[in-house]
Amino acid sequence: GAGVSQSPSNKVTEKGKDVELRCDPISGHTALYWYRQSLGQGLEFLIYFQGNSAPDKSGLPSDRFSAERTGGSVSTLTIQRTQQEDSAVYLCASSLEPGAGIFGQGTRLTVV
Amino acid sequence: AQTVTQSQPEMSVQEAETVTLSCTYDTSESNYYLFWYKQPPSRQMILVIRQEAYKQQNATENRFSVNFQKAAKSFSLKISDSQLGDTAMYFCAFIRPQGGSEKLVFGKGTKLTVNP
Numbered sequence: 001g002a003g004v005s006q007s008p009s010n011k012v013t014e015k016g017k018d019v020e021l022r023c024d025p026i027s028g029h030t031a032l033y034w035y036r037q038s039l040g041q042g043l044e045f046l047i048y049f050q051g052n053s054a055p056d057k058s059g060l061p062s063d064r065f066s067a068e069r070t071g072g073s074v075s076t077l078t079i080q081r082t083q084q085e086d087s088a089v090y091l092c093a094s095s096l097e098p099g100a101g102i103f104g105q106g107t108r109l110t111v112v
Numbered sequence: 113a114q115t116v117t118q119s120q121p122e123m124s125v126q127e128a129e130t131v132t133l134s135c136t137y138d139t140s141e142s143n144y145y146l147f148w149y150k151q152p153p154s155r156q157m158i159l160v161i162r163q164e165a166y167k168q169q170n171a172t173e174n175r176f177s178v179n180f181q182k183a184a185k186s187f188s189l190k191i192s193d194s195q196l197g198d199t200a201m202y203f204c205a206f207i208r209p210q211g212g213s214e215k216l217v218f219g220k221g222t223k224l225t226v227n228p
Contacts, residue, residue: 031214035216042219042221043205045215045216045217048215059215089155091157093157103149103158106155108155
């Protein structure tokens with residue numbers, strides 16, 4: 001596609017439920033990033049995929065968070081047993097070169 | 113660990129005037145990249161300008177330019193002829209290529225309002 005597509009745009013879930021957030025990167029972009037933006041804060045790195053290399057998971061805040069990237073394209077971020085502190089905007093970006101990522105419009109997650 | 117500091121939580125400017133947003137960073141590395149991103153209410157992060165640390169010349173993109181002071185670890189963004197559409201959050205970001213894991217480190221942002 002022409003841009004990075006994220007779905008859903010908004011998600012409201014009950015505390016304790018699992019959620020899946022999806023990211024469709026720009027075709028041909030080998031790098032894919034997930035970031036989290038809490039209210040009034042900057043972006044916090046979560047996980048990075050580069051080609052077939054092992055992902056950099058150093059930013060995942062707990063073992064309730066996991067992500068996959070299938071076939072070097074679509075990525076899914078899964079949050080298990082959601083907590084209220086997981087409420088945030090989750091942003092995905094893809095790129096061909098360091099840092100110059102094209103971002104999607106994000107998924108706003110609200111845990112009630 | 114690298115850190116990025118934006119000391120101005122909010123700024124405002126009149127339309128057509130010039131405004132400068134401040135950013136400082138902390139690193140011991142010599143090879144890195146710096147960025148300014150704009151985030152309008154639509155939430156989408158838009159790359160405004162990029163600077164490679166090895167380049168002494170300041171980057172410019174139309175009305176946007178930077179003042180990169182490597183020794184001082186300062187990377188300010190100047191917006192000339194401000195327009196209403198420039199109203200947004202602006203984030204300064206740093207990246208250090210580190211053997212295949214290049215992740216952006218962001219400042220907390222500056223909320224810019226352009227007034228008519």
